[in-house]
Amino acid sequence: xxxxxxxxxxxxxxxxYGNAHDLxxxxxxxxxxxxxxxxxxxxxxxxxxxxxxxxxxxxxNGLYLNALRIWRPxxxxxxxxxxxxxxxGLAAPLVVADAMHLPFASGQVDGVLAxxxxxxxxxxxxxxxxxxxxxxxxxxxxxxxxxxxxKAELDELWSQAxxxxxxxxxxxxxxxxxxxxxxxxxxxxxGSQFNNVSVIELPGTITVTEPDPVISxxxxxxxxxxxxxVPFDATIQRAEQRLMDHLAEAGVFTITCRGGIIxxxxxxxxxLR
Numbered sequence: 560x561x562x563x564x565x566x567x568x569x570x571x572x573x574x575x576y577g578n579a580h581d582l583x584x585x586x587x588x589x590x591x592x593x594x595x596x597x598x599x600x601x602x603x604x605x606x607x608x609x610x611x612x613x614x615x616x617x618x619x620n621g622l623y624l625n626a627l628r629i630w631r632p633x634x635x636x637x638x639x640x641x642x643x644x645x646x647x648g649l650a651a652p653l654v655v656a657d658a659m660h661l662p663f664a665s666g667q668v669d670g671v672l673a674x675x676x677x678x679x680x681x682x683x684x685x686x687x688x689x690x691x692x693x694x695x696x697x698x699x700x701x702x703x704x705x706x707x708x709x710k711a712e713l714d715e716l717w718s719q720a721x722x723x724x725x726x727x728x729x730x731x732x733x734x735x736x737x738x739x740x741x742x743x744x745x746x747x748x749x750g751s752q753f754n755n756v757s758v759i760e761l762p763g764t765i766t767v768t769e770p771d772p773v774i775s776x777x778x779x780x781x782x783x784x785x786x787x788x789v790p791f792d793a794t795i796q797r798a799e800q801r802l803m804d805h806l807a808e809a810g811v812f813t814i815t816c817r818g819g820i821i822x823x824x825x826x827x828x829x830x831l832r
Contacts, residue, residue: 575782599626617676
């Protein structure tokens, strides 16, 4: 897979994840999801037999990092991210590094997290191989992503608003990061490096009664505004008006979610050792 605007290293480190604001906006939307998933707890269950060193690659604002350090004080949990800004306030050990070139020797660590970040790798296959490279023989990789149809209602709302702004019947879709590593393709992509790949499906429904969580979610993609194909602020304003009209009539706006966690064991890449 070749690089595109959602994998640009400078844009990711400075604009998209230069601080935690936009990531928090995307995380906030899930606060109204039913059922509620304790994602760090799900990860903790999968690594209950893991000992030694675990690296949270693309740790962001520390959602998993902080929880695992509390629940598993016996583990050395290292946070790693391309952006030093988004790790501000997190406790050491922390590493600023590119996931395509992890600063660990082959076979050095016992576990790797790659939560909602593999789609930012310029070359997914090589990036997955790099995750496998640093693992010890009995190591585990846990990744996460969304399905292609995840939050389709947001796609439709954005497209309708964009159509209004552009004066056309159908507007372009919003930026969707997961399309480079969608849930249904993830097992095969990870299976190139691992013998045992399983998926924990996380379907859910988000119901909102006021526009702010949705509009904040849209605004969090400003770093990729030049990829949207429409005037970004004007489209957000139109989406907010459309959403307010919908809420005035229906009372709620419902978003259908389909994400998942992928658990990988038993690497194939012995040649990397």
